[in-house]
Each structure stands twice: as C-alpha cells, then as structure tokens.
Amino acid sequence: MNNNLNINENRLIVKSSTANLITIRKFINIKAKSYGFSSNEIEDIVLAVDEACTNIIEHSYHSKPNLDIEISVSFSKNNFVIRIIDYGETFESRSIKELNLELYHKQRRVGGLGMYLMKSLMDDVRYTSVKNRYNQVLLTKKLAH
Amino acid sequence: MKEFNTSTKEIGDVNVVYLNGFLDAHTAPVLEDSFSSLVKQNKYKLxxxxxGLDYISSAGLGVFMAFIxxxxxxxGDIKLTSMNEKVFNxxxxxGFPLLYEIFDNEEAAVKKFSGDKLEK
Known part of the structure; x- marks a missing residue:
C-alpha cells in the first residue's frame, strides 16, 4: 500500500494490485472532499473510481499486480473529472442501458455490475482506447449548488 | 482504515456470518472462503x-451472486440483515431486494428460516 499519499498532488500512480484500491479510494475521498462534495456524493464517486480501477486490474491487466494505473483529477466549471489511464489490453466500451439482474445473476457477470454502478453513480463515463498504447476512462461528477 | 474480516455463529441449523470492514476486489476472496467453508460443511442456511460493513463494491456483491x-x-438461502443505509443503497x-430477503434485524432473519420449515 502506498502510505505516502500527497494530498497536494492531483495525480496518483499506483501498481495494479487490488491491495492498492484502498489507497485509490483514500486519494479520491480527499480530493472530492476538498472540492466541496457531500458525503453521499463522495461515497458515490469513490465507488465509481474503485469499480473503474477494479475493471482495469481484472480485464485490462488480467490481474497482473505490477503494472501502472495513473489517476489524475481536475476540477473546473463545477465538474470534477477523474481520468484513469492504463497500458493494458484494449477494452471495448460496453453500453449497458438496462440491467437485467436475473440474467446477471445467472451468468455471474459481475464485471457488468461495476460498469452499471459507474454509469449510475456518475454524471458521465467515457472510455477511449488507443490500440496497443493506452486506455482512458473519464469519470465526471457535477457539483450541484 | 481497517480491511475486512468475517466471523460466524451457529443458531440451530442457521449460520450467521458477520461481515466487518471494507469489502472490495481485494477482500472479496475472504468472504468467498468463508462461504466455501460453510458449503463444504453442508451448511446452506445463512x-x-x-x-459492521462499511463499504461494498461490485466484487463483494458478486460473492453473494456466486453462492445464492x-x-x-x-x-438453504442467503438472507441479509442489519446493513447500513449506504450499503443498502x-x-x-x-435490484438485489428483488432476489434477496433483506431484514432489519438478525433475529427476524433467523426466524424466517424456521418459518420456512413450518410451511413445508
């Protein structure tokens, strides 16, 4: 676990071990709080980022624990944007509009649940992939006033 | 932050599994092991x-789906009880409330198993 979390940095680079999810959540929690989100909103943002990083570890890096995940955050015009980059296998953006839980339950498609949660909890979720170079997820949460 | 652990208690033929801490992709195998161990002992009423659960991600939810x-x-069944508001949300x-019985307190959930038995 990375214990040297510099809260002044807007970027966190961690290895792709699930042991680092706790560090990622802590980083996002601190950042979301500093931008003035409510505790409920912070929980939503933290979970969405956890899901995005879990997907990267499992599907992009196939659970290899020593590859880089780069997370950077920015805040402008009341939009909190979290950008997550990995250098693993190109993934397709899956569009999940309606969740058929019965089907998921039968097929044990847990990865799809993570994607559904991200889309439900954030205002915008965007995937881009440059083949053989990198994948990027942009998660956006609007600060309501 | 504490991580995650489980403990179990037997009440008749029902096993109560207590979850504590943060359930994510890193700690989900701990819950898997706990459920697997009960299945090996032919204990299916949970x-x-x-x-005590502070956090759950889809990796944790997936464990329930894998065993139900x-x-x-x-x-048997997996009945859920005493979850805090954010975990319930x-x-x-x-849509888990459609597939799982969720109770406010442990006693009611345990009793439901004996109720199930009486109906048969």
Whole structure:
C-alpha cells in the first residue's frame, strides 16, 4: 500500500494490485472532499473510481499486480473529472442501458455490475482506447449548488 | 482504515456470518472462503449480518451472486440483515431486494428460516 499519499498532488500512480484500491479510494475521498462534495456524493464517486480501477486490474491487466494505473483529477466549471489511464489490453466500451439482474445473476457477470454502478453513480463515463498504447476512462461528477 | 474480516455463529441449523470492514476486489476472496467453508460443511442456511460493513463494491456483491443458487438448491438461502443505509443503497441500485430477503434485524432473519420449515 502506498502510505505516502500527497494530498497536494492531483495525480496518483499506483501498481495494479487490488491491495492498492484502498489507497485509490483514500486519494479520491480527499480530493472530492476538498472540492466541496457531500458525503453521499463522495461515497458515490469513490465507488465509481474503485469499480473503474477494479475493471482495469481484472480485464485490462488480467490481474497482473505490477503494472501502472495513473489517476489524475481536475476540477473546473463545477465538474470534477477523474481520468484513469492504463497500458493494458484494449477494452471495448460496453453500453449497458438496462440491467437485467436475473440474467446477471445467472451468468455471474459481475464485471457488468461495476460498469452499471459507474454509469449510475456518475454524471458521465467515457472510455477511449488507443490500440496497443493506452486506455482512458473519464469519470465526471457535477457539483450541484 | 481497517480491511475486512468475517466471523460466524451457529443458531440451530442457521449460520450467521458477520461481515466487518471494507469489502472490495481485494477482500472479496475472504468472504468467498468463508462461504466455501460453510458449503463444504453442508451448511446452506445463512444469515449475513452486515452491521459492521462499511463499504461494498461490485466484487463483494458478486460473492453473494456466486453462492445464492448453491444455497437454494440445497434448501438453504442467503438472507441479509442489519446493513447500513449506504450499503443498502448499493444493493438497492442493483435490484438485489428483488432476489434477496433483506431484514432489519438478525433475529427476524433467523426466524424466517424456521418459518420456512413450518410451511413445508
């Protein structure tokens, strides 16, 4: 676990071990709080980022624990944007509009649940992939006033 | 931050599993092991008490999905109880209340198993 979390940095680079999810959540929690989100909103943002990083570890890096995940955050015009980059296998953006839980339950498609949660909890979720170079997820949460 | 652990208690033929801490992709195998161990002992009637659970991600929810059929095929079930509001909200968002019985307190969940038995 990375214990040297510099809260002044807007970027966190961690290895792709699930042991680092706790560090990622802590980083996002601190950042979301500093931008003035409510505790409920912070929980939503933290979970969405956890899901995005879990997907990267499992599907992009196939659970290899020593590859880089780069997370950077920015805040402008009341939009909190979290950008997550990995250098693993190109993934397709899956569009999940309606969740058929019965089907998921039968097929044990847990990865799809993570994607559904991200889309439900954030205002915008965007995937881009440059083949053989990198994948990027942009998660956006609007600060309501 | 504490991570995650489980403990179990037997009440008649029902096993209560207590979850504590943060359930994510890193700690989900701990819950898997706990459920697997109960299945090996032919214990299929589970009440999962989530009072001490501070956080759950889809990796944790997936463990419940992976075991529910096994339990029901063997005349058992996984009943959930005592979850805090934020954990409930995640279960609710994914429609789990349609598939799992969720109780406010442990006693009611345990009793439901004996109620099930009487109906047969």
């Amino acid at each position: 009440v999962v008490n989530l009072k 059929e096994k339990m029901r095929e063997n005349n 995640i279960f609710d968002l994914l």
